[in-house]
Amino acid sequence: MNSSYAVGDLRVSDAEREAVVERLQEAYAEGRLDHEEFDMRTHLAMTVKTRRDLASVTLDLVPVQAAGVVGGPATPEDRILGAAAHALAVPTLFVGPLVLMLVGGKRSEYIRRQALEAVNFQVTLLLVTIVTFGVGGMVYAVAWILSVIAALFALTGQSFRYPWILRLVK
Template identity: 60%
Template structure:
């Protein structure tokens, strides 16, 4: 079988109508924007519960970028074709990476003050540091709320928080964005 290709807007399209990039396999990180878009559409009332569940299943089982785009194509705000490009930040300085890692690493001590100070001071000059410090602040706030609501029993969760903070610090040192799971995001 011969596949003919044509060049269109710097993308190669095969005779199936997909760009070469659209046929690439997707990672869990690339599924996240699609899942967020589906949640937004459900919250906005654009999808009923059955359709939301079906599309969530399709997004979770999608194998290629083209399949992900199809899941949200009629909802507006299309998913960026290269969603994983947002995960890596190549223009972040070593100092910014270190400060972001410090913001996350300060989660080893259950205090909200160190990441908050980093967000307020260093965040003015570096968007990367601000975003990572805000994520660390949100994580610390969530842990604090869980501890208060459970009358102190939630403090056991801090053991897991140490592992999460260490992983986040490693991501930040590598110049990658990190998002904690199950976190209330009060600060954006």
């Protein structure tokens, strides 16, 4: 087996592709890409084979850190508030996480990301409940479990993405 491959020659994983597509979505939302270029780059991100080719898809886009977004490692206080955003969603639906996003999100990008994810999850659940005339309310039992799991992830400094939700709030 030849171990002389450069890192750029290694094959791309689905997780790496997803991260690049998310960055492209951010760039599109920021107005850095027009619709046609966004479609083309998304297609490239999903079809390239190597890490070097994948890196070329976002090479000319300014990294989020350099664009003035507050970053860095999450402080213990940030992690607690990020976990609180998920935990507050249980009794208050989207109101608690929304308040944390608006207040704490100005101070910390980590808190904003966690609260934003909780808000989108709760808004999705609310829409499902409304569309199904209340029948979707049975999903809230599962939602509480997912909120606890997301809070634990936030306490450890990791990001958690709820599955199958609409990300309406950006």
